[in-house]
Amino acid sequence: MKKIEAIIKPFKLDDVKEALNAIGIRGMTVTDVKGYGRQKGHKEIYRGAEYVVDFIPKIKMDIIVEAAMVDKVVDTIRQAANTDKIGDGKIFVMPVEDVVRVRTGERGKEAI
Amino acid sequence: MINSGDTTFILISAALVLLMTPGLALFYGGMVRSKNVLGTIMQSFIMISLITFEWVYLGYSMSFGPDVGGIVGDLSWFALNGVTNIPSSDYAPTVPHNVFMIYQCMFAVITPALISGAFAERVRFAPFLVFSLLWAILVYNPVCHWIWGKNGWLGVRGVLDFAGGLVVHLTCGVAALASVMVIGPRRNYGKSSFMPHNLPMTLIGTGLLWFGWFGFNGGSALAANGIAANAFVATHLGAMAGMAMWTIMDWKNTGRPTTLGAASGAIAGLATITPAAGFVSPNAAIIIGLFAGFCCYMAVSLKNKFGFDDSLDVVGIHGLGGLIGTICLGIFASKAINPAGVDGLLAGNGAFLATQLFGIAVVGIYAFGVSWILLKAINMTMGFKLTDEEQVQGLDLVEHNETAYNN
Numbered sequence: 001m002k003k004i005e006a007i008i009k010p011f012k013l014d015d016v017k018e019a020l021n022a023i024g025i026r027g028m029t030v031t032d033v034k035g036y037g038r039q040k041g042h043k044e045i046y047r048g049a050e051y052v053v054d055f056i057p058k059i060k061m062d063i064i065v066e067a068a069m070v071d072k073v074v075d076t077i078r079q080a081a082n083t084d085k086i087g088d089g090k091i092f093v094m095p096v097e098d099v100v101r102v103r104t105g106e107r108g109k110e111a112i
Numbered sequence: 113m114i115n116s117g118d119t120t121f122i123l124i125s126a127a128l129v130l131l132m133t134p135g136l137a138l139f140y141g142g143m144v145r146s147k148n149v150l151g152t153i154m155q156s157f158i159m160i161s162l163i164t165f166e167w168v169y170l171g172y173s174m175s176f177g178p179d180v181g182g183i184v185g186d187l188s189w190f191a192l193n194g195v196t197n198i199p200s201s202d203y204a205p206t207v208p209h210n211v212f213m214i215y216q217c218m219f220a221v222i223t224p225a226l227i228s229g230a231f232a233e234r235v236r237f238a239p240f241l242v243f244s245l246l247w248a249i250l251v252y253n254p255v256c257h258w259i260w261g262k263n264g265w266l267g268v269r270g271v272l273d274f275a276g277g278l279v280v281h282l283t284c285g286v287a288a289l290a291s292v293m294v295i296g297p298r299r300n301y302g303k304s305s306f307m308p309h310n311l312p313m314t315l316i317g318t319g320l321l322w323f324g325w326f327g328f329n330g331g332s333a334l335a336a337n338g339i340a341a342n343a344f345v346a347t348h349l350g351a352m353a354g355m356a357m358w359t360i361m362d363w364k365n366t367g368r369p370t371t372l373g374a375a376s377g378a379i380a381g382l383a384t385i386t387p388a389a390g391f392v393s394p395n396a397a398i399i400i401g402l403f404a405g406f407c408c409y410m411a412v413s414l415k416n417k418f419g420f421d422d423s424l425d426v427v428g429i430h431g432l433g434g435l436i437g438t439i440c441l442g443i444f445a446s447k448a449i450n451p452a453g454v455d456g457l458l459a460g461n462g463a464f465l466a467t468q469l470f471g472i473a474v475v476g477i478y479a480f481g482v483s484w485i486l487l488k489a490i491n492m493t494m495g496f497k498l499t500d501e502e503q504v505q506g507l508d509l510v511e512h513n514e515t516a517y518n519n
Contacts, residue, residue, distance in 0.1 A: 044307065045366045047376060047425060048413040051305040 001096040001109060002070050004063045007035065007089040008081040013059050019080035020063070023072060027112075029062040039087030058089060064096055066109050114199060115206035121336035122207050122215050128327025129218035133160055133225055135320025139379070140229050142314030143372075143424050147506025148233045149309060149516045155228035155240060162241060163221045166248050168192055171220050172213050174253035175261060176203060182265030184257050202262040204334040215331060216256075223252055223280045229424030230288035231496070233306070234298045234503055237511045239494040246486050247287060251479050255283055259471070270464065271471035272445070272453065274343065275332035277387025277437040278475045285431015286476050287483035288422060294487040295496045297421030299503040306423070311371055318375040322351055325382045329389040339450055343389035346397035347382065350389070353398045354381020357405025365413075373409075376429060380408035383433030388441040391453040396444035400437065407436055435472055442468035 008016060013030065020028065034055035041054040065073055074091055082088055101111040137156035141149045163171070169191055177185030189195055197208035204212040224244040231240075258266040259273050273279055298306065308314060329347040333340035358377025363369040384404030385397055392400065411428035422428065442465030445456035455461040490496065502510045509515060 045368065045370065046308060046372055048362075048366065048409070049416055051307055053305070053307075 001099060001112065002065055002067055003094050003096045004061075004065060004070065004073055004077070005092040005094070006061045006063070006077050006081070007033065007058050007091075008061065008077070009083065009088060010057055010059050012081045012083070012088075013061075016061065016077055016080040019076045020073065023076050025063060025065070025073065027063075031060045031062075033058050033060045037087070037090070056087070064099060064112055066112065113206060114197075114208060115335070118204070118206040118335040118337075119208060119211055121340065122204065122211050122331055122334065125327035125331025126211070126215040126218055128324045129215070129222070129331065130160070130324075132218075132321050132324035132328065133157065133222045135317045135324055136222060136225055137317070138313050139317030139321060139375070140232060140314075140424055142310040142312065142317060143229075143308040144233050145306065145506070146309040146517055147508055147515070149313075149508065150514060151237070151507025151511050152228070152232050154237070154512065155232075156222075156225035158241070159221050159225040159244060162245055163224060163248050164217055166245060167213075167217045167220050170249060171253050172216065174249070175220070175256040176213075176216065177261075179257070179261060179263040182258070182263055182268060184254050185261055206335055212334070219276060219280060219328070220248060220252055220256070223276075223284050224248055226280070226284040226426060226430055227287045227291060230422045230426040231291045231295050232423040233507065234423075234498055235295060235496045236494075236498060239490050239496050242494065243486060243490050243496075246490075247483060250486065251283055251287065251482050252279075255279055255475055255479060258475075266471055266474060269470070270454070270467045272391065272441060272464075272468070273387045273438065273471070274390040274441070275329045275386045277383075277434040277441070278471055281383045281386060281430045281434025282438065282472065282475055283434075283479040285427050285434055286480040288426035288431060289420075290480055290484040291487055292420045292422045292427070294484065294491055297419075298423065299500045301421045302419070308372065315371060315375055318378055322378060322382065325351070325386075329386055333390055339390045339452075342449055345394055346385055346389040346392055349394055349397040350385025350401035350404065351378045351381040353401025354378055354384065354405040354408075357381075357402045358409050359405075361406065361409040376408070376412070376425070377405040380404045380429050380433050383430050384408075384437035384440070387434065387437045388444065391441055391446065391450045391456075392444040393446060393449055396440075396446075400440045400444065403436065403440065404433055408432055435476070438468050438472055439465070442466075 036054055041052050044051050099111040100107055133156055137153040141153040144152045173187050173189035174185050177189040180186050195209050195213050199205050200209040256279050258264040259279050326344055330340045330344040355374050355378040358373050359369045362373035381401040381404045385400055408429050411432050412425050443457045445453055446459055447455050454464050457465045
């Protein structure tokens with residue numbers, strides 16, 4: 001099992017969610033986050049004083065899938081979240097040792 | 113003789129001016145960070161209690177009581193002794209004396225509240241209260257007497273101030289400057305961003321201030337008459353022109369017209385038209401408003417170069433507004449508008465402009481000097497500033513044990 005952690009632009013969330021639903025992903029966890037990479041921040045001006053806002057709002061999605069699904073999910077997120085502009089985000093893939101469903105106690109891929 | 117129309121108008125005006133203090137609280141509250149919003153609102157709000165107490169027992173008598181040498185009123189009106197519903201022969205002779213008293217009370221309340229914008233987000237509540245009380249007694253009351261009190265010496269010399277360009281805005285502006293110099297900047301000033309946390313709150317405050325200002329300036333005619341009508345119109349024209357000008361300056365210099373800029377321009381226009389509202393024509397009011405938007409915008413831009421942390425621009429907007437409004441009155445005043453006033457420079461009376469400049473110098477130097485001494489003394493004995501750690505936690509939690517936004 002793998003965890004796919006995707007940082008995307010907030011306005012792309014609905015597109016990505018729908019695309020993932022279409023390939024059979026039935027659950028995900030979404031968090032509002034702030035950060036910056038190559039896009040850097042932006043400027044805001046209050047009464048003529050410029051403030052550089054380093055951290056830009058982004059969405060982080062956590063999705064746990066079977067290892068065989070990883071490439072398909074990553075491709076789907078890439079396609080749905082892509083705007084061809086700097087700041088579209090990143091996708092991280094990492095191993096997951098176990099998954100437990102709280103209600104039933106099921107473990108492993110049954111619990112995903 | 114009590115005139116029911118005049119009395120109604122001044123009572124309503126008093127309520128309008130009261131509303132400006134909560135309006136100011138929101139205007140300031142929106143511009144600070146979310147951890148300081150309650151403390152900032154409180155610094156305006158609590159003045160309604162603190163200064164009204166002061167006004168009843170000391171302030172009204174010092175400001176308007178029987179004159180002592182042109183300098184101050186005596187204390188014979190202590191605790192409103194003799195201030196009844198029988199009109200005063202010296203002030204607003206067509207309304208009950210206590211109506212005039214409560215109307216003037218609202219001016220005394222908002223003036224120290226205005227200063228609090230300069231040292232926003234960094235001072236302790238207790239020394240702030242001590243400063244505001246002593247400032248009202250030692251700065252506001254005497255200056256108010258000099259200009260508006262019967263036989264006050266600046267009034268006798270011919271200095272005019274229709275609704276508080278000198279008495280309210282210049283005094284609070286120079287006190288703000290002194291406070292910034294004595295108290296010093298916020299932690300990490302120049303490094304961190306101090307962005308406004310809720311501009312819609314600031315814009316609601318602007319709306320309330322603008323609305324209340326009709327009572328502030330219109331009511332200063334002290335009767336429901338043609339002068340009040342002139343002041344009401346001039347107030348609106350000054351404010352709208354100030355907002356237009358600041359917005360244009362913003363757009364031209366930063367590429368975007370900002371809402372905070374529009375609000376700031378409106379307040380600059382209002383502060384600037386205040387001393388002149390009952391003495392100038394509608395066209396002069398528009399010119400004064402445009403001039404206010406331009407000058408205050410430039411002043412606020414320059415502040416960043418001086419390195420003064422006047423957090424919410426009390427000096428650049430209220431101090432400068434009161435100052436240039438008082439000068440503009442010296443230029444644009446016209447007896448054709450107000451026969452009880454005087455002619456200014458454009459009507460061929462340059463001497464009046466000199467009188468106004470004299471008034472600015474006297475009030476500015478006195479208010480700055482006394483404010484500076486008070487601030488130094490309180491800073492040495494009580495200490496104004498929150499520690500760095502307390503500033504990180506915020507006024508709301510450290511000084512008031514509450515937070516504005518919980519979810």
